Amino acid sequence: MSYxxxxxxxxxxxxxxxxxxFEPKDDKSLEKKYILSMFPFPSGRLHMGxxxxxxxxxxxxxxxxxxxxxxxxxxxxxxxxxxxxNAAIKNGRHPKEWTYSNIDxxxxxxxxxxxxxxxxxxxxxxxxxxxxxxQEFIIKMxxxxxxxxxxxxVNWCNECQTVLANEQVEEGCCWRCDNEVELKEMPGYYLxxxxxxxxxxxxxxxxxxxxxxxxxxxxxxxxxxxxxxEFTFKLSDxxxxxxxxxxxxxxxxxxxxxxxxxxxYTALAPEHxxxxxxxxxxxxxxxxxxxxxxILNMTEVERAKAGKEGFxxxxxxxxxxxxxxxxxxVANFVLASYGGGAVMSVPTHDERDFEFAMQYNLPLKYVIxxxxxxxxxxxxxxxxxSDEFNGMKNSEAKSAIIKLFEEKNLxxxxxxxxxxxxxxxxxxxWGAPIPFxxxxxxxxxxxxxxxxxxxxxxxxxxxxxxxxLEKHPTWSNCSCPKCGAEAKRETDTLDTFVQSSWYQFxxxxxxxxxxxxxxxxxxxxxxxxxxxxxxxxxxxxxxxxYARFFTKALRDIGFIDNLKEPFxxxxxxxxxxxxxxxxxxSKGNTVDPDALIEKYGADTARLFTLFAAPPQKELEWNDSAxxxxxxxxxxxxxxxxxxxxxxxxTIEHSSLSKEEKLARAKVYEALQxxxxxxxxxxxxxxLIASCMEALNALDKQDNGLVxxxxxxxxxxxLEPITPHICAELSxxxxxxxxxxGKIEVLDEVFVQDSITLAVAVNGKRRAEIEVEATASKxxxxxxxxxxxxxxxxxxxxxxxxxxxxxxxxxVVK
RNA sequence: GCGGAUGUGGUGAAAUUGGUAUACACGCCAGACUUAGGAUCUGGUGCUUCACGGCGUGGAGGUUCGAGUCCUCUCAUCCGCACCA
Numbered sequence: 046m047s048y049x050x051x052x053x054x055x056x057x058x059x060x061x062x063x064x065x066x067f068e069p070k071d072d073k074s075l076e077k078k079y080i081l082s083m084f085p086f087p088s089g090r091l092h093m094g095x096x097x098x099x100x101x102x103x104x105x106x107x108x109x110x111x112x113x114x115x116x117x118x119x120x121x122x123x124x125x126x127x128x129x130x131n132a133a134i135k136n137g138r139h140p141k142e143w144t145y146s147n148i149d150x151x152x153x154x155x156x157x158x159x160x161x162x163x164x165x166x167x168x169x170x171x172x173x174x175x176x177x178x179x180q181e182f183i184i185k186m187x188x189x190x191x192x193x194x195x196x197x198x199v200n201w202c203n204e205c206q207t208v209l210a211n212e213q214v215e216e217g218c219c220w221r222c223d224n225e226v227e228l229k230e231m232p233g234y235y236l237x238x239x240x241x242x243x244x245x246x247x248x249x250x251x252x253x254x255x256x257x258x259x260x261x262x263x264x265x266x267x268x269x270x271x272x273x274x275e276f277t278f279k280l281s282d283x284x285x286x287x288x289x290x291x292x293x294x295x296x297x298x299x300x301x302x303x304x305x306x307x308x309x310y311t312a313l314a315p316e317h318x319x320x321x322x323x324x325x326x327x328x329x330x331x332x333x334x335x336x337x338x339x340i341l342n343m344t345e346v347e348r349a350k351a352g353k354e355g356f357x358x359x360x361x362x363x364x365x366x367x368x369x370x371x372x373x374x375v376a377n378f379v380l381a382s383y384g385g386g387a388v389m390s391v392p393t394h395d396e397r398d399f400e401f402a403m404q405y406n407l408p409l410k411y412v413i414x415x416x417x418x419x420x421x422x423x424x425x426x427x428x429x430x431s432d433e434f435n436g437m438k439n440s441e442a443k444s445a446i447i448k449l450f451e452e453k454n455l456x457x458x459x460x461x462x463x464x465x466x467x468x469x470x471x472x473x474x475w476g477a478p479i480p481f482x483x484x485x486x487x488x489x490x491x492x493x494x495x496x497x498x499x500x501x502x503x504x505x506x507x508x509x510x511x512x513x514l515e516k517h518p519t520w521s522n523c524s525c526p527k528c529g530a531e532a533k534r535e536t537d538t539l540d541t542f543v544q545s546s547w548y549q550f551x552x553x554x555x556x557x558x559x560x561x562x563x564x565x566x567x568x569x570x571x572x573x574x575x576x577x578x579x580x581x582x583x584x585x586x587x588x589x590x591y592a593r594f595f596t597k598a599l600r601d602i603g604f605i606d607n608l609k610e611p612f613x614x615x616x617x618x619x620x621x622x623x624x625x626x627x628x629x630x631s632k633g634n635t636v637d638p639d640a641l642i643e644k645y646g647a648d649t650a651r652l653f654t655l656f657a658a659p660p661q662k663e664l665e666w667n668d669s670a671x672x673x674x675x676x677x678x679x680x681x682x683x684x685x686x687x688x689x690x691x692x693x694x695t696i697e698h699s700s701l702s703k704e705e706k707l708a709r710a711k712v713y714e715a716l717q718x719x720x721x722x723x724x725x726x727x728x729x730x731x732l733i734a735s736c737m738e739a740l741n742a743l744d745k746q747d748n749g750l751v752x753x754x755x756x757x758x759x760x761x762x763l764e765p766i767t768p769h770i771c772a773e774l775s776x777x778x779x780x781x782x783x784x785x786g787k788i789e790v791l792d793e794v795f796v797q798d799s800i801t802l803a804v805a806v807n808g809k810r811r812a813e814i815e816v817e818a819t820a821s822k823x824x825x826x827x828x829x830x831x832x833x834x835x836x837x838x839x840x841x842x843x844x845x846x847x848x849x850x851x852x853x854x855x856v857v858k
Numbered sequence: 859g860c861g862g863a864u865g866u867g868g869u870g871a872a873a874u875u876g877g878u879a880u881a882c883a884c885g886c887c888a889g890a891c892u893u894a895g896g897a898u899c900u901g902g903u904g905c906u907u908c909a910c911g912g913c914g915u916g917g918a919g920g921u922u923c924g925a926g927u928c929c930u931c932u933c934a935u936c937c938g939c940a941c942c943a
Contacts, residue, residue: 216940259862263938266861271942299943312943349941378941388943396859397941463942585938656883657870665870670884676898677883721874731872734882741882803878808924810878846923848877856923 048682050646054769058156067110067118067161071555073571075115080106081549081612083580083588084121087147087169088128091154091638093621093628093654093666094581100651100766101618101660101727102579103160107765108723110161111784117572119552120155120162122148122169126541127205127221129475133507140475141503144171154639158647159768165556170544171475175551177498178563179543180480184491185602187481191237192469194481194489198316198381199468201229206511207471208233210540212267212587217346220587228344234470234479234537238594242268242462245593248609256615257661260585267586269463273300274447276456278311278389281370284360287328292319294362298384298461302450303442306431307391307412309402311362312355312374315340316381319373323358340377348377353401365455366432376401384461396421413439467591469540474505474513476538484525484532493526499534512536545588546595549575549611569605578612579660585617616727619663628666636666648767649675655729655766677737678770681759684740688756688778689749696750698793704746709794711735711742712755717790719762729766736763757783803852804829806836814853822847829853 061067069077082102085095099120106118122144129140136143148169155162168175186192200209204224208231213220238245246268249261279294297311313320315337324334333356340348355376362371378397379388392402393411399421402409412430416422428434434442450456470479478499480492492499502520505513514520514536525532547564553572554565580588589612596611620627623634641650653674658664698706715735722732736759743755756774761783764771775781797818802825804812812832816825826845830837837857844856 257862259938262862266939269939269942273943297943301943345941353941376941378943380942383942390943395943397943400941461942463939582937659871662864662871667870667884670870672896673883728872730870731882734872737882801878805878805924808877808922813878844923846877848924851877852924854877854923 048679048770050648050678050769053773054157054159054647057769057772058159061159061161062156062164065164067106067116068163068165069117070115072115073567076113077117077572078106078109078114078577079117079553079572079575080109080577081117081119081552081575081579083578083584084123084545084548085151086123086126086128087144087151089147089150091151093636093638094618096158096638096650097618097621097654097660097664098579098581099155099158099160100654101616101729102577103158103651103768104655104729104765105577105579105723105727106161107768111761111764112787117166117553118162119166120160121167121548121552122151122171123541123545123548124148124169124171125476125538125544127207127473127475130473130507130509134509139503140507141171141501144169144475157642158638158651161768163552166552168551168559170477170541170548173498173500174559175544176477176500178551179477179539179547180492180497180499181494181563182547182599182602182604183539183543184480184494185604186236186598187491189602191240191598191602192234193237194232194234196230196232198228198230199233200226201231202226205473206509207473208468210468210542211465212467212590217344226344228342233468234481236467236469236594236598238467238591239462239464241594241597242270242464243460244597245464245590246270248593251610252615255613257582257617260582260589260615260617263585264590267464267590270460271300271462272458272460273298274302274305274450274456275385275459276365276450278362278365278371278387281361281363284362284373287360288319288322289326291322295319295387296385297387297389298459299389301391301394301443302446303428303434303439304391304394304412305366305389305446306428306434307393307410308364308371308389309392309408309410310372310374310390312376312379312388312390312401313358314379314381314386315375315377317375317379317386319360320358320375323360329356329358337375343377345380351377353378353397353404355401355405357405365450372407374401374405382465383463392421394422396423467540467594469543470537471540472512472515472536473538474501474507476541477544478514479535479537479539481535482523482525482532483535484528484530486530487525487527487532490525490527490532496526514538542588542591543595546591547599549573549592550599550605564599564604566604566606569608573605573608574611574613577614577616579616579618581620582617589615616660618660619658621664621666623666625665641671645671645675646678646769648678648770652678652733652767656733657730659726659728659730661727677740678767681740681763682770682774684743684752684756685774685778687743687747687749687752690753691779692782693757693779693788694750694753696754698791698796701748701751702746703798704742705748705751706794706797708739708742708746708748708751708755710797711739712758713790713794715739715762716758716788723765732762733766753778758788760784761788800850802829802850804832805852805854806833807856808854810852811836825853826855829855 080102082098106116110116124144129144132138132143133140200214202209202219202224204222214226218225249265275298277294277296323329355374358373358375360373362373364371390398392398393409394413412428413426414429415424415426425439428437428439428442447458480499482490482492484490502517505517507513521534521536523532523534550564550569554568558565592611596608599605600608628635653671656674657670718735719732722728739759743752757779760771760774764784775784799815800818801813801815803810804814814828814832816828825847840857842855843858846854
């Protein structure tokens with residue numbers, strides 16, 4: 046019988062399902078492993094990126110299961126989001142129907158890959174039962190001041206007709222549809238992730254060596270902590286008057302307090318309240334107002350592209366140390382969202398300020414020695430033109446000047462972050478409703494917990510214009526949970542990243558409890574953190590930052606115990622490429638997993654995926670290499686006829702021939718390597734190569750016992766990667782005994798009668814010798830000299846280096 | 859500009875502590891079996907040279923008996939952030 050993947054794979058998939066083979070055990074005394082691959086969005090069909098992601102995770106899960114760990118390896122569906130609404134607009138299908146039917150199809154696809162997921166812990170984030178608990182968390186967060194509603198300038202995607210979080214804007218465009226993002230002033234709900242900025246940054250240290258350094262660096266940059274001085278520039282009396290006494294001054298933040306004596310002007314963001322006041326009262330020329338308004342209508346990206354532009358505002362402030370009068374400008378490069386939207390400008394020691402000063406002929410004052418005239422000097426040096434601080438190193442002056450400000454009560458040392466609070470409201474239908482009510486007398490009121498979930502109405506019209514919930518005739522009508530008066534339900538829904546921020550805890554919670562709680566603390570204490578998380582690098586900031594934040598927030602509001610980080614180790618898999626480009630429908634360079642499985646079977650798909658490249662690297666698709674993987678499995682299957690005993694045989698190693706010994710050595714080399722691969726490096730490609738080498742070596746001999754041992758071990762090693770064929774062979778040949786537990790490495794098989802050594806002269810390889818395993822160093826050297834006699838003629842050997850089992854190096858002069 | 863990575867045959871890639879560079883696979887070449895084959899099997903395959911040999915891990919130095927691996931400099935490519943004061 047030749048290898049028939051379809052038959053074998055179907056048989057085992059049915060069997061595993063019937064046996065509930067992949068359900069975690071309830072016994073919490075067992076050692077656990079929580080292996081998690083990022084859950085898919087139910088787009089309709091699996092793509093090769095999924096196949097790769099889940100093949101990696103499944104190999105790990107199956108490995109640990111075989112080592113008798115209690116393994117949680119769940120799957121679910123990240124099911125809310127825009128594409129479901131887009132499908133509704135395009136094909137008239139209801140998002141719910143579309144989503145759940147996609148899930149049904151994709152579940153079958155996952156099963157056809159033989160992935161060892163728990164079936165009882167599967168859920169979709171659009172399940173009302175999931176929404177219910179999420180809404181409870183959101184209400185609790187509101188009560189604990191972690192969630193608030195505010196009207197502010199937001200990123201608006203006109204294509205998606207919704208607000209986007211900062212993390213969802215990529216180079217000024219929408220992360221999902223690539224449409225250019227606009228700014229819009231509107232109310233929204235925010236999670237106070239900034240409260241956790243420092244903890245999120247600090248705890249990155251716990252992940253060093255366990256998460257890719259790139260991801261750690263990206264998160265660290267995104268949080269963007271910087272330390273410096275915060276102080277107030279007081280307005281001059283005349284300016285104060287001009288502004289009608291509404292302002293005393295404005296706050297600025299600087300990381301360079303050492304350059305404070307070099308301030309020659311200050312600059313405000315166009316959004317700054319003082320600028321708005323000047324515009325409102327028409328205290329600026331009409332054309333200047335017009336130009337500032339134009340800047341206000343530009344996004345940050347547009348402003349960056351536009352080049353520097355600014356206008357003098359006709360007001361002045363007083364330098365806190367020198368009491369000089371300093372002009373105030375408005376400038377398009379000052380960000381409203383950072384450091385209070387105002388800066389002190391030191392053109393001599395800051396590139397941006399310098400460029401601006403040159404453009405508008407503003408004065409320069411050098412205060413740190415070391416630069417050249419006519420350039421901004423941003424390096425270190427000694428202070429000049431700085432009163433009492435002259436002669437001090439600028440690194441010391443930073444803290445000295447902060448100290449002076451604090452003593453004189455003029456300002457204080459402070460920390461600033463680039464991280465913005467997470468805007469979580471979306472003006473879309475297919476999401477979890479934000480469980481709040483607007484009451485005319487009580488204001489914003491959270492829904493009563495016993496009324497949860499606030500479910501979506503099914504009878505909606507989805508046109509792509511506006512928010513379907515807002516347009517629904519009755520859904521938003523309700524009574525105020527506080528006073529009972531007529532009220533309006535919030536029609537915004539939650540960002541889908543909220544759902545993926547806590548799903549790792551939901552899986553860990555036993556399904557028996559899913560009706561009674563969102564997260565079970567004890568279950569979480571046992572299963573978390575996730576021992577290995579696997580997914581794409583595209584979530585380096587978005588999902589991974591939100592999930593880390595959520596973990597800390599849920600801990601602080603009492604839904605989980607002392608967990609610091611949700612994901613202990615992270616593997617970011619590389620992309621699947623075809624002809625050097627990412628596979629995508631629009632480029633037409635995709636490989637359909639279903640077709641691949643149909644032609645070669647799941648085992649070949651999995652084998653190729655793990656063999657062609659290490660998981661962290663990009664994977665270039667290659668049809669003939671897939672054939673190669675298939676060929677190997679056919680060969681492996683055919684060798685079952687070589688097996689003569691149904692258990693791991695005991696072999697008298699010394700009685701074997703050279704080829705037999707070599708075959709055993711190769712088999713055990715693979716076994717030895719496997720622990721490192723499965724637990725540390727995840728270089729499955731090298732383990733597979735070792736198994737191929739072992740099979741090649743077995744083919745060079747014909748000892749039934751050596752073959753039996755070899756097949757026993759190879760099928761054991763490959764089972765996590767190609768589970769069906771290995772289960773089949775193991776059952777048939779070894780009654781599956783080789784798949785239960787560990788196999789010990791036998792050191793004796795690595796002992797060889799003779800050893801081949803390379804002989805080098807002055808580091809250049811010149812010959813090869815074969816010596817007895819027991820040969821002494823002198824004997825080896827003597828034999829080595831003989832083998833390279835030609836190269837030693839007329840020379841003196843000044844040094845002899847013998848590297849055991851490897852080589853001999855003779856140094857001559 | 860800042861941060862993170864990566865550079866090895868025709869291709870995907872290997873290479874404990876520094877110790878025979880290119881394992882394994884694809885491709886290619888030759889042969890066997892076959893009516894035939896894009897099936898299967900066997901052998902070969904870094905570059906260069908008739909050959910002895912020489913060269914070879916992006917480049918240049920350095921340390922060492924010995925460097926893909928360590929150090930210094932440099933080039934190229936990819937990814938992320940980007941006027942964050």
